[in-house]
Amino acid sequence: MHKRVAVIGGGITGLAAAVRVRGQAPPETDIIVYEQSGVLGGKLRTGELTGANVERGAEAFLTGSPDGAESAAVRLARRLGLGDALVHPSTGQAALAVGGRLEPIPAGTLMGIPRESDGDDHDTGTPLLGPHDDVTVGALVRARFGDDVVDRLVDSLLGGVYAGRADQLSLAATMPALAAAARTQHTLAAAVRAAQAGTVRVPGRAVLATIDGGQSRLVGAAAAASGARINLGRQVQGLVRTGNGWRLLLTAALTGHVEDVDAVVLAVPAAAASRLLRSAGDTCGSAVIGALDYASVALVAVALPFDTPLPELSGFLVPPSEGTLVKAATFVTRKWPAPGASDASVIIRASLGHAGDEQQLRHDDAALADRTHTELGKLLGAELPPPIAFWVQRWENGLPQYRTGHLERIAAVRAGLPPGLALAGAAYDGVGIPACISSGEAAADEVCKYLECL
Template structure:
């Protein structure tokens, strides 16, 4: 007797929810989808809160509008699918700054995550090495080569370009160091160009030309009302059964699929499914994989993460520059690594009463002792450092919020992509109805996570044969 498919999605972040929506759209009618989320809320690092009576993001604040090929990003496509396109808003102020030598300097244009395509344009912030970027007569990278971003840029352009430009740009996204992060994973377009071009500046220009942006076209977007509206809409559109406070503790293969052990040890619930999407951070995924695919678990579980804290202040009538925010090189010795002037950057959040929302990010990979400070001490330190960088005494905050994200940002060492591809190949061969998704494997950012979840859903549909059984 035929019956509907039963698919379990383990992890209720945006990757898991995107997988659930794709399954609902493309799996056979009647497919039963259940999303298991260990915490009490969906969305993962997408979390809209409220401060001083106004919505504000306590996690990711925006998404890229375009994909690496220049088309619409997966996030925008999903937003359209969910009927939220009219809520997309863009920054009203796009210029950011770098905090260097005790002051703010505009981030130079023409760079790719801080790597310059024109050395003259970055000279006001960082001086390239005297013999920078000479043509050596061959491509910068071999066909399958991956290196740390810092290794390549230091060798071609010198230390200042890395320390003052590339490192703070990467640190703002990954809370990591350029000297540790994979070029292929964090800057795939530049890596592709580096396999052809003989100079780094030439590779930057080639990567930019491969995905041209129309003049004035917005790079980033967010949603009026907050990114939690995306989470809520995806959960609804998926038609999935949502299980919160439902930790999946074990996975076991059975004759026609999988048995999941859900809930507390003393009172476990056993659930059967035909297929499973594991949309979890790397280490929790590895723990579930260990009994059934030990080598895959070892590979996936080897990924390290950085922890960060986001400190948001509501300030009455502060003197803020006309900037979206600023980045701080580690060489400046500040606790803050980045700051966003929310009510300046996002015009739809501007308030007639003059209250400004300012957020600062704290915590760098390998140097996270600052995160042990109490909330009140973090707030005081951030307030003091903001005043110092801006050169004005900021007013005391009317309200503040500290959001701690422990183990939030993956640190992709060189070779990450190859390791993940090999792990997925091995898992597919042994267990085709168990598929991995999420930032730990495919990269950070909402579009990448959406695409990861959608790809996993497609693999599940293919593995189950494209129709119910």
């Protein structure tokens, strides 16, 4: 009898899981992807502005992993036949926007943390952290390098990735290599050096890449390669254990509908995963997952006249101390020049919002774009000309916030999951595209092992 696998969630995590199942399970395995929205890809979504591709979600992905191998995103792109479509930034140099001027980000730091000792970073004769300790990034760095390093550098870089604050984010979850080094090293500077030394650098390899034509190409290629039956606009309302399998309770136009499968990958945000775990009888796991925090963010892309002067940079980050809603900006047409794209404008894409800024993001699109335009001029130190065009993309509850102890809590939830049910996604394993793909692939491996035992 053919096995059936349900993947709940059609973002890149779920699609990567579906591709992996297709590659490992018997060819006749039936794979069904359920995505309650009307579009696949989640936060991978390519938009357009004045003839140029501008990502409405994740802009790029890391090309390497700490061990020197290609990242999961690059490997997936190659597997999907998109290896020749990988493109890299024309410039990778970014800056900090401070007081109306752009300052270089200090070289040699790890997420803004220096590799040389200073101030109170003295050797106490014992490791910085115990074998199972977890602290916030801010707590560790403030104690060793002071407030200025956290407020100007670390918060800027962490904010650009997680939209969170160093004083609230788990060291083990956001900077695992540094956390591991802190369990053996006696100073933070030594831990930074050890973490950096443990990352294999491949000469000539660019740090970042994207897909020529946009990230939506990766989404479409993954959906096609999975051979899955795609169900858009169908919400899975509940999961019920049925012997060795699962019954999915689905929404339909007027009445409910059920579908029976052998295994399930949950690749949905925490709130939806919590609801489904509760329906499956896992009340403890549901409570833990339901308590995970998120930050809401927005992206605003503005097109300016083609002769608007911009620095020879890929963009800039903004320390929270500047008091702006804009936390980062990319000079899209400078960083990602595309042959044949319109040269009628230059495009800046701004990221807005930190955890706790939700109220400020509730202005309508025109007001949010106007504020972005004004703040960009302030941060660049010169008033910008009126925009030719703009768009606003909102991601409510878009970025998970990893509190201390996050990894241990997620490991405990996974250890308690019923057989044939796997959990994957940014809420648990990391916000970058490679982390999401790896998470989906690991979940697929789990369900494939389970299917072999049936």
